[in-house]
Amino acid sequence: MADEEPVDQKKYLEDGCKPKCVKQLRSYEACVKRIQGDESGHKHCTGQYFDYWSCVDKCVAPSLFTKLK
Secondary structure, three states: OOOOOOOOHHHHHHHHHHHHHHHHHHHHHHHHHHHOOOOOOOOOOHHHHHHHHHHHHHHHHHHHHHHOO
16 A cells, blocks of 8 residues: 555546636637737737636635545
8 A cells, every 4th residue: 555656636626626617718718719820929828727727726625635645
C-alpha cells in the first residue's frame, strides 16, 4: 500500500463540477471563436478562461479538502 502512487482526486472532482460551469465554458468558447484569425496577438480570452476555472475550483474546493490525507 505504501508503494502505490497517490491518485489525484482533484481531477475526478473537476469532472463532476464541469457541467455546473457550462455558462462560463460557453462564454470562453464564444470568445475563442470570436478571436480566431487574429494575427496581431492583442486579442485574448484570458478573462473567460479564468472565469471558467474559478467556477470549477469553487465547486471542487469543499469536496477536495475532505479527501486529502
